Amino acid sequence: MIKVSRFITLDNFITKQENFHPGASGEFTSFMHDLTFAVRLIAREVRRAGINDIIGLTDEINVHGEQVKKLDMIANEIIIKSMNHTGKLAVMASEENEELIQIPSKYPKGKYVLVFDPLDGSSNIDVNVTIGTIFGLYKRVSTGEADCNADDVLQPGYKQIAAGYALYGSSTVFVYTTGNGVNAFTYDPTVGEFILSYEGITIPDRGKYYSTNEGNTYKWSPEFKKYINYLKEKSYDGFRPYSARYIGSGVADIHRTLLYGGIFAYPADINNPKGKLRLVYECNPLAMLVEQAGGLATNGKDRILDLQPENIHERSPLFLGSKYDVEECMAFLNGTK
Numbered sequence: 001m002i003k004v005s006r007f008i009t010l011d012n013f014i015t016k017q018e019n020f021h022p023g024a025s026g027e028f029t030s031f032m033h034d035l036t037f038a039v040r041l042i043a044r045e046v047r048r049a050g051i052n053d054i055i056g057l058t059d060e061i062n063v064h065g066e067q068v069k070k071l072d073m074i075a076n077e078i079i080i081k082s083m084n085h086t087g088k089l090a091v092m093a094s095e096e097n098e099e100l101i102q103i104p105s106k107y108p109k110g111k112y113v114l115v116f117d118p119l120d121g122s123s124n125i126d127v128n129v130t131i132g133t134i135f136g137l138y139k140r141v142s143t144g145e146a147d148c149n150a151d152d153v154l155q156p157g158y159k160q161i162a163a164g165y166a167l168y169g170s171s172t173v174f175v176y177t178t179g180n181g182v183n184a185f186t187y188d189p190t191v192g193e194f195i196l197s198y199e200g201i202t203i204p205d206r207g208k209y210y211s212t213n214e215g216n217t218y219k220w221s222p223e224f225k226k227y228i229n230y231l232k233e234k235s236y237d238g239f240r241p242y243s244a245r246y247i248g249s250g251v252a253d254i255h256r257t258l259l260y261g262g263i264f265a266y267p268a269d270i271n272n273p274k275g276k277l278r279l280v281y282e283c284n285p286l287a288m289l290v291e292q293a294g295g296l297a298t299n300g301k302d303r304i305l306d307l308q309p310e311n312i313h314e315r316s317p318l319f320l321g322s323k324y325d326v327e328e329c330m331a332f333l334n335g336t337k
């Protein structure tokens with residue numbers, strides 16, 4: 001269903017937004033062009049994934065004599081090589097790289113810091129289930145020509161100047177925010193453009209879905225178990241029971257939550273006291289999007305966007321979605337319900 005009153009391409013939309021900011025240098029617009037180019041390249045690889053595997057069956061070498069790489073490594077390389085030479089970025093951090101990704105000295109440095117998960121939903125990559133790319137964008141805090149340092153990447157999420165994701169599903173969708181609402185664009189391969197498909201997304205105040213990995217129930221806290229059991233009980237007001245939806249690609253589960261409402265939760269458990277998802281390039285961008293759509297994102301105690309990351313790959317529990325649902329979940333977690 002198209003939820004817009006006008007037809008407009010992503011490129012045009014970004015350029016028009018820039019016109020609302022007198023004095024804008026055009027650098028963000030240019031950054032977005034480069035990033036969405038990378039997304040198009042990744043979408044192409046995702047669509048051809050099965051074919052590459054067939055060709056590369058023996059020893060992972062395809063008929064061209066090239067090594068067949070895992071799709072998440074391909075996506076990582078696409079983003080790095082699409083972005084490192086553009087003069088827009090000062091440094092990058094990726095789920096796939098242990099250390100910061102510095103800009104090679106032969107290329108100019110820019111003012112932005114890009115954090116990303118090149119292909120989220122690893123367990124779904126080989127089985128044709130929706131996966132995605134998540135990104136967050138900050139301004140560099142260090143100065144000078146020297147390499148950037150960890151402080152550039154370890155900024156709290158509220159300092160993001162943009163965040164978003166691309167979803168490689170039945171169609172390729174690009175969703176982003178610059179702190180002024182959330183808009184979604186669907187890729188039309190016949191014209192080679194992303195076209196506005198949802199304008200000003202607002203998450204319903206309350207949903208009908210809960211999304212969490214119930215295989216982990218035995219590891220959960222009693223409070224979280226109680227909350228999930230509560231959602232499954234029948235209530236007289238007709239709101240419960242909730243339905244379960246869990247794809248196992250965070251980006252896809254959160255896309256549904258953004259549009260339909262409800263709650264997505266990846267809590268801490270007895271084996272993983274900080275949960276599973278990564279604060280810098282998963283939780284923070286998704287939290288900014290959900291908040292911009294009118295929802296909430298917390299680690300069970302504090303707002304995700306206020307957390308000070310200590311290292312690039314640190315994890316955080318994540319509860320996000322409709323305002324009512326996240327508040328109710330928090331009430332269970334802190335024992336007031």
Ligand code: AHM
Pocket residue numbers: 095117119120121122123213248249250251266276277
């Ligand atoms: P990934 O970045 O390696 O793909 O891991 C993150 C993914 C999320 O997309 C998803 O929400 C979660 O891990 C699923 O984990 P689990 O399989 O434990 O339910």
Ligand code: MG
Pocket residue numbers: 095117119120121282
């Ligand atoms: Mg991920």
